[in-house]
Structure formats: structure tokens, C-alpha cells
Amino acid sequence: MHSIEGKNVLVTGGAGFIGSHLCDELLEQKANKVVCVDNFFLGKMENIAEAITNNNFVLYRDDARQFGVMQSIMEKEKVDVVFNMATIALNYSFFNPFDAYMVNVQIAETLLELLKVGMYKTLIHTSSSEAYGTAQYSPMDENHPTDPTTPYAAGKAAADMMVHSFAKVSELDISIVRPFNNYGPRQNAEGPLAGIIPVTAKRLKNGEKPIVNGDGEQTRDFIYVKDTVRGLMLAYEKEESRGMIINLGSGKDMTMNSLLQGICDYMGYTGEWEHKEERTSDVRNLCANIDRARKVLGFEPQVNFEEGIKETLDWYKNNCVI
Secondary structure, eight states: OOOOTTOEEEEETTTSHHHHHHHHHHHHTTOSEEEEEOOOSSOOGGGGTTGGGSTTEEEEOOOTTOHHHHHHHHHHHTOOEEEEOOOOOGGGGGTOHHHHHHHHHHHHHHHHHHHHTTSOSEEEEEOOGGGGOSOSSSSBOTTSOOOOOSHHHHHHHHHHHHHHHHHHHSOOOEEEEEEOEEESTTOOOSSTTOOHHHHHHHHHHTTOOOEEETTSOOEEOEEEHHHHHHHHHHHHHOGGGTTOEEEESOSOOEEHHHHHHHHHHHHTOOSOOEEEOOOTTOOOBOOBOOHHIIIIIOOOOOSOHHHHHHHHHHHHHHTTOO
16 A cells, blocks of 8 residues: 655646645645646636645646656656646537647646656546446446547547556556546636536526526536545555546436535525526436445545535635635
């Protein structure tokens, strides 16, 4: 079993939603150094406000796609472990589909080249449940076919295949973690790339109706961000995970109607909803089979949705996000 204590760890996308929570946990677990690389496309300084006060935290405002940049950072910081969290939100597929696809592939390529030449020792690569596409059976295990429906998802699936093949052919120290739908504090709440939970809460606070796309019976498996971070840490610690793809989720699915109703109930909204057409290429059903995570990582989600949504909405209120 590996320990993060004393290691120099680089997090791509470390100022983003999940990445910033991971940086906090790495510091809590006494990593010798946490190196955050983020181009701030979605990352925010406020996400790392606490981390940046720690002397063991180093920030680079750079693009993880650039080989020379990443090589220079790794040489300077003597990196041992990389957690690849950098990406562009799924909704970006509808604005710039080529970049939404390529960013995932290019970052993976850069990190693999650097791993192959010995610039660092271990890669924990973060995928997405969107790589599966709509469930052909449920719950979805890691053997479920990949059938991505957006350029973002296709880029995730392609990067996964590249990383997985390198782990096999070159015997590199790699684990692939495939989280389902994350939610929690710090999720992007502004603009067209925002998450459904903060967007809905913000609309309700502003006296607007919640929006449901299609019939609202689409299902997702929501996992609280701190559970995802714990799973990522376990993927590094457990050497048995090397060469594997491992789902992280709650193991339970929820309709969009149920999600929106829960937000409405907590915020005391009893009015009508605004109905819009179903989004193009929207995945219909997602639900994780987490048996492999339980067996290999000893992972079990600790935050149920009722508790997690309360903590999330309270955070948005307390931080004046909504």
C-alpha cells in the first residue's frame, strides 16, 4: 500500500471543482508538495484560497497540454505522482466540439510521454461516466461498452483507451478512475458550462422557475465530490488498482425530476417548472456498478444524497454564489 505522505504530487486542473478538493485532501494527508497546474478556463482562485496559504502548495497558471511546459514543471518540482483532473466541461461540446474532444486526448498524450521517459512515477487518470453513453444495462460495470454521445465524452473515451493501452504495453504505473456525476461545493455556477444544481438553486433564489429538459426522467448517479476525492486517493494507495478502470459512484440512480424536486423542497419553492426540449445527444440513463471499487479499493460512498445536497446548497448560500 502506497502513502501520499512525503510525496510531490502534481494535479492538473487543480483549481477546478474536483481538483481543488483533491488538492485540499492531499495537503491534509501531508503530501510534501502539491503542484497545481491550471489554465483557469474553469478553475477559480477562490477554489484554492485555502490551499494557496499552505507553504507546500505551488501554483502554475499553465496549460497541461504543453509537453515542454509540463516537463519543465516536473523537473523543477521533482514530481512523484500525477492526478490528471484537467478537462473542459461537457457542455463545451456544443460550442467548440473539436477542442472539447482534443483537450482530453492531448493532456493524456503529454502525461503518458512524460511518464514513459521517467519524469514521474505514477499516473492516476480521471475519466468520466459519459464515456459509456446511455446505459445498455444497469448498473453499469467497467465492462459496459463505450458509446460516447458528445465530443467531450468521445475525448474521454479515447484518452482512456490510450492510457489503458500504454499501461499494458509499457508496463507503466497507471490507474484509471471513472467517476459518475459529481456534485458539491465549488461546482461552476456561472454561464453555459455551469452544473444543474447551482444553476437551479440560483434561478430559484432569483425568483425564476427551475428548468427541466425533456420529460425529466433521465437518470444520473450523483456522487458527492469528497467521496470522489477519497476514491482517487485510494486508487493511488492501492497498488492492486494498477492497470484497471474503476467506477466511482453512489450505486444509485436518480431522475432529473427527483433532483430538481429535492432542490425545490430544500429552498421552499412550490411554483411551476419551465419545460424545454431534450438536449441534443443527452445520455438517457447512468448508474454505476461499484463492485470493483469496493473489492479493489475498499471504497464505499459515505455521503448520502440528502446530506450532500444540503451541504452543497448551504455552501452556495454561505459563499454568496446563489
